[in-house]
Amino acid sequence: MNRHDTSNLLSDDQIASFIISGYHIIEPDLAPGYNEEIRNSLRAMPENPGEHIVEALPAITRLLEHPAVVGTLASLLGPDYVRDPGGHIHMNPPHTRAQPWHQDERFGRSHQDRDIDHIKHLMLMYYPQDVTEDMGPTVLLPGSQRRVAAPETMVTLVNLRGQVFSTVTSGSVLVTHADIWHAGTGNRSDKVRYMIKFPFSRTQENTEPPWGHDARNIPEVRMRLDSEHPTTLSRNEYETDHALRVRTWNNIAGTAAMPLRSEAHLGGPWPESGGATTASRRRRDQP
Helix, strand or coil: CCCCCCCCCCEHHHHHHHHHHCEEEECCCCCCCHHHHHHHHHHHCCCCCCCCHHHHCCCHHHHHCCHHHHHHHHHHHCCCCEECCCCEEEEECCCECCCCCECCCCCCCCCCCCCCCCCCEEEEEECCCCCCCCECCEEECCCHHHCCCCHHHHCCCCCCCCCEECCCCCCCEEEEECCCCEEECCECCCCCEEEEEEEEECCCCCCCCCCECCHHHHHHHHHHHHHCCCCCCCHHHHHHHHHHHHHHHHHHHHHHCCCCCCCHHHCCCCCCCCHHHHHHHHHHHCC
16 A cells, blocks of 8 residues: 555544544454464464564565555554564463553663653554453553553552453454553463564654544544543543643644643632632731
């Protein structure tokens, strides 16, 4: 697919959903037998090729070049995105334990060096077989790409409110923000769960929205960015999260950026009566 083809680009609504949740699922129309071909090749591999997946598994390029995959990556990272060194074939054998919650490390970044108001790096996860609840699906925490936590803290966490599991059909592709909290869950089945993972990065900032943008959608997008709350948020985090979402949109939208208007409602005259704030102010203002 030509990277400038617009037929498979994401919509404004899908971009807003990604900014809010940090992930997007693609179900590409792969050729009959493709997923089985990949599974058979994986079973026949004498060892995990590490980052040399494409050399060991040339057929995977058909997935990476699929128009729906290219359109999604171009929409989120710009048309000149690149596949980074790295990648990994995850084989989750039967009766294995779950991973701890974590954020992937990239190119030596520390856990505090995260892109909480931008989309610079993505992870692509391809599942060549159906993944059911008992097969060790990947678990994600929506919106957590804007949350920074030390690894030693994350490993103490178990089930989190709002978590979602990638129970997907064969051939599905999960695209996530590189900083989203995630983990492989325990495989309680008698089947191997395969997943092939690739990192991608932006190479330049956008001057225009690289997705299927329509300026008439801005009010609806703004309403979603201001009103939808991942269930992990406490009430005092809402305003911060809203601002980070709008900044993320602005950082990838070029000329389609919108006013922040953050905290404008907190201005105005002091209240005349009632509440601890007013009482404290009066005590402070007394001579």
